[in-house]
Each structure stands twice: as structure tokens, then as C-alpha cells.
Amino acid sequence: MTTLGLIGLGRIGAFHADTLTNLPEISGLVVTDERPDSVAEVAAKYDATPVDSVDKLLSSGIDGVVVAAATPAHAELALAAVERGLPTFCEKPIAATAAESARVAEVIARSGVPVQVGYQRRFDAAFAAAKQAAYSGALGALHTVRSTTMDPAPPPMDYIRGSGGIFRDCAVHDFDVIRWVTGQEVLEVYATGSVQGDPLFTEYGDVDTAAIVVRFDGGALGVVSAARYNGRGYDCRLEVHGFDDTVVAGWDRGVPVRNVDPAQSGPSGFPSGMPHHFFMDRFAEAFRAELSAFVKVVQGGPIQGATVADAVEVAWIAEAATESLRRGVPVRIEEVKQ
Ligand SMILES: NC(=O)c1ccc[n+]([C@@H]2O[C@H](COP(=O)([O-])OP(=O)(O)OC[C@H]3O[C@@H](n4cnc5c(N)ncnc54)[C@H](O)[C@@H]3O)[C@@H](O)[C@H]2O)c1
Structure with a gap:
């Protein structure tokens, strides 16, 4: 069984919390956001563990991380997760600009930690x-x-x-x-x-x-x-x-x-x-398949969806x-x- 951390609980983050807690492979979900009200609400609704910082989430014993925070935070959050050796799913885009995406991709490639990017249409x-x-x-x-x-x-x-x-x-x-x-x-x-x-x-x-x-x-x-x-x-x-x-x-x-x-x-x-x-009703099944594929990545399988290299192109x-x-x-x- 797999425990994941979810960073960012806005529109898509709350939706991913719903999808993730309904995946049979997931045994626990730790959640955080800059907004304490969102953390409390999502944790209560999906029986997830609330924490009040990204650091606490990353050191909570999770097996992998889902980054669903606002775009300007993606690069920093994805790199923080990778630095801890945690397989990461990052919502698109991987960073705010292409130049930053390329820089982030280099660090991720050197780390060898698998990172899947959220282009759900592939699923x-x-x-x-x-x-x-x-x-x-x-x-x-x-x-x-x-x-x-x-x-x-x-x-x-x-x-x-x-x-x-x-x-x-x-x-x-x-x-x-x-x-x-x-x-x-x-x-x-x-x-x-x-x-x-x-x-x-x-x-x-x-x-x-x-x-x-x-x-x-x-x-x-x-x-x-x-x-x-x-x-x-x-x-x-x-x-x-x-x-x-x-x-x-x-x-x-x-x-x-x-x-x-x-x-x-x-x-x-x-x-x-x-x-x-x-997009949430049109791609509900694709989001489920995408996150289910990410759980397999966390468990040691290959990336089936978009890679960081794809995201950079x-x-x-x-x-x-x-x-x-x-x-x-x-x-x-x-x-x-x-
Ligand atoms: N794959 C898709 O089809 C799809 C659809 C919608 C959004 N997205 C992506 O998901 C991301 C979020 O979109 P949204 O619509 O949910 O936005 P949103 O504004 O509704 O939510 C963003 C959340 O991130 C939180 N946040 C921002 N910086 C943070 C940080 N450093 N640490 C913790 N939390 C932080 C905010 O407090 C907010 O709750 C965007 O990057 C967007 O591109 C992807």
C-alpha cells in the first residue's frame, strides 16, 4: 500500500484528493496548502492527514508527492520533493517558463528520481x-x-x-x-x-x-x-x-x-x-488512470504518462x-x- 502527499488544494488539488482517496492502492494521504482553511476542509472531507507546511509533508514518511499548487510554485515544490528522493507527480506546467522548465529538468535528470507531469489527455x-x-x-x-x-x-x-x-x-x-x-x-x-x-x-x-x-x-x-x-x-x-x-x-x-x-x-x-x-467531468476517468499510473511509478514502475523531457518540449x-x-x-x- 502507498501513502502520498498532496501539495495544493485549490480547484484541481481538491479534485485530485477525491480521486486519490478512491484509488484502492492508496492507504493514506497527507495534505497541505498555503491556505489553512483549504487544508482543514479537504482533510475533513477525505479523511486525509493535515499538515501546516510543505516541509512537514515531505518528512511525514510518505512514498510520493503530488504537486497541484499554483503554477508559480511548481518548480520549487517539485525540486524540494525530488531532493528528498520522493517520486513526484507535478501538474502541468513543470515550471512558470520554458527556460525554468529546462533548468528544473536538468536537476531532476541528475537526481534519477522519477517525475511524471500532468497531461491527462494521454490517459x-x-x-x-x-x-x-x-x-x-x-x-x-x-x-x-x-x-x-x-x-x-x-x-x-x-x-x-x-x-x-x-x-x-x-x-x-x-x-x-x-x-x-x-x-x-x-x-x-x-x-x-x-x-x-x-x-x-x-x-x-x-x-x-x-x-x-x-x-x-x-x-x-x-x-x-x-x-x-x-x-x-x-x-x-x-x-x-x-x-x-x-x-x-x-x-x-x-x-x-x-x-x-x-x-x-x-x-x-x-x-x-x-x-x-x-474538464473535470470530461476527463474524470483520465485523471483517475493518470494518478493510478503514478502510483505504479511510486511502486517502482516506469513512467507511462508525460515525462519532464516532454514537458520541457x-x-x-x-x-x-x-x-x-x-x-x-x-x-x-x-x-x-x-
Ligand atoms: N491537468 C489539468 O487539466 C489542470 C487543470 C487545472 C489546473 N491545472 C494546474 O494545476 C495547478 C493548480 O490549478 P488550480 O486551478 O487548482 O488553481 P487554484 O488557484 O484553484 O489552486 C492553487 C492552490 O495552490 C495553493 N498554493 C499556491 N502556492 C503554494 C505553495 N507554495 N505551497 C502550498 N500551496 C500553494 C493555493 O493556496 C491554492 O489553494 C496549476 O498549475 C494548473 O496549471 C491542471
Whole structure:
């Protein structure tokens, strides 16, 4: 049996507490957060052990750590856990910027301690099947991959302020998936964006809607679309087009689109389900599979999900997109790496 520590008990941290305490392999959960009220609430709700500092959590005899604190704290917390030799699961992104991610990755690599990064789409059955189809050769040479992430409403503006912007915070999921599914590395991105919602997005140097065109080294093109306001629901889809065949993931009954094709409207049409509300309901099963895979890492198994090296590559793509938005021109990954 395995005991884990969980640092950060906000939106996703509290959700992970629920998932973790329902995993049969978990025998105990120690929790902490900067906010004492969150610690008390989560500990009471999930019968977890509360502690009032990260240090106490790390020295409490746990077998591994889940970092779900706010993004600016990831690097320091992940490194503190690794320094103690504790296998770590770190929510995306691994650090606030790509340069910091690369620095953190070097320290982690030298330590030899396994670290898994929270890109849960890799554990979704449909996304995994899309990757399998692409890798099997059944699609032929890939020419276009399209990935969409649209939230129904933005998180609190305080979160947006520390998030690093829509590319580092949201579109990183799309960047991870299109790189993972194609098996190709990104050469160049062109990103554009707009603000039509809260004016604070502009004040924070961010956008609420973004489109990114990606060129891969294997010849495929990627088209990523991200938005913070999407009234119909949480829209997360992937389309992988090859010379021979096409597969889609996320086109389930809950895909939040209203199909106006007369032949597809009504209860027997498509889609007919309740639109997905948010990432938590859409990916509940993927989060469970992801954390269950992390428990196997803690028990000595290999990393099945995103590695720190993957997270660093994704961070450079986000960095290039951020720079492209700022300058209004395509930006090569090699350029930002220098
Ligand atoms: N994989 C996903 O789909 C997904 C979804 C949402 C959020 N996330 C990631 O999870 C992280 C948290 O997001 P959230 O929405 O829960 O944010 P949140 O603002 O709701 O919660 C963050 C929590 O971290 C705590 N915290 C901050 N610094 C800390 C520190 N040094 N030590 C202990 N606690 C600290 C805060 O008090 C707060 O309770 C972000 O990095 C985000 O990118 C991932």
C-alpha cells in the first residue's frame, strides 16, 4: 500500500484528493496548502492527514508527492520533493517558463528520481486510440492535426494573472497531444489572439481566444484553437488526418456543439447528450488512470504518462507561441531555445 502527499488544494488539488482517496492502492494521504482553511476542509472531507507546511509533508514518511499548487510554485515544490528522493507527480506546467522548465529538468535528470507531469489527455481512451491509429500507420502519412480546447468560462482572474497566459496554461495540453500523437517535433509556430471578454486579460498581457498554426519536422501541420469563453460547454477535440484515413477523439455524445444539419437534429441525431460542462467531468476517468499510473511509478514502475523531457518540449512550444503573439510573426522553436 502507498501513502502520498498532496501539495495544493485549490480547484484541481481538491479534485485530485477525491480521486486519490478512491484509488484502492492508496492507504493514506497527507495534505497541505498555503491556505489553512483549504487544508482543514479537504482533510475533513477525505479523511486525509493535515499538515501546516510543505516541509512537514515531505518528512511525514510518505512514498510520493503530488504537486497541484499554483503554477508559480511548481518548480520549487517539485525540486524540494525530488531532493528528498520522493517520486513526484507535478501538474502541468513543470515550471512558470520554458527556460525554468529546462533548468528544473536538468536537476531532476541528475537526481534519477522519477517525475511524471500532468497531461491527462494521454490517459483518455479516445486520445490514446487516436495515437495508436497514427502510430500503426493506418492513417498513412499525417498531413493535418487539429486540436481544440475551449473552456465554458475563465477561471478566476487571480488565477489568470499567475497562469503565464493562455499558451503556457491552456494550449499546452493541445501542444502536448499533437506532439505525442504525431511523434513529430515542432519547428515553428504562428499564434494570434484576441480579447472580447474581461479587459483584465489585456492588462495581464494575455488573450481569451487564440489560434496557433504549428509546423512539424515530419511535414504535418497542426492547427490549435483555444478559448476561455465557450457558452455551450467544455469543448475538447482532436482530429488526425492522414493521406489514407482520419480519426477523431472527443466527438462523443457530449461534444458541446449544436448540429444544425436537419438529418442530425433531434434525440436520434448527433450529438444527443448533455454537453460536457468542464474538464473535470470530461476527463474524470483520465485523471483517475493518470494518478493510478503514478502510483505504479511510486511502486517502482516506469513512467507511462508525460515525462519532464516532454514537458520541457511543450514549454518551448508555448514560449514560441507567446513570443509569436507578442511580435505578430511566426517564431521558430530553435530561436526561443537560444
Ligand atoms: N491537468 C489539468 O487539466 C489542470 C487543470 C487545472 C489546473 N491545472 C494546474 O494545476 C495547478 C493548480 O490549478 P488550480 O486551478 O487548482 O488553481 P487554484 O488557484 O484553484 O489552486 C492553487 C492552490 O495552490 C495553493 N498554493 C499556491 N502556492 C503554494 C505553495 N507554495 N505551497 C502550498 N500551496 C500553494 C493555493 O493556496 C491554492 O489553494 C496549476 O498549475 C494548473 O496549471 C491542471
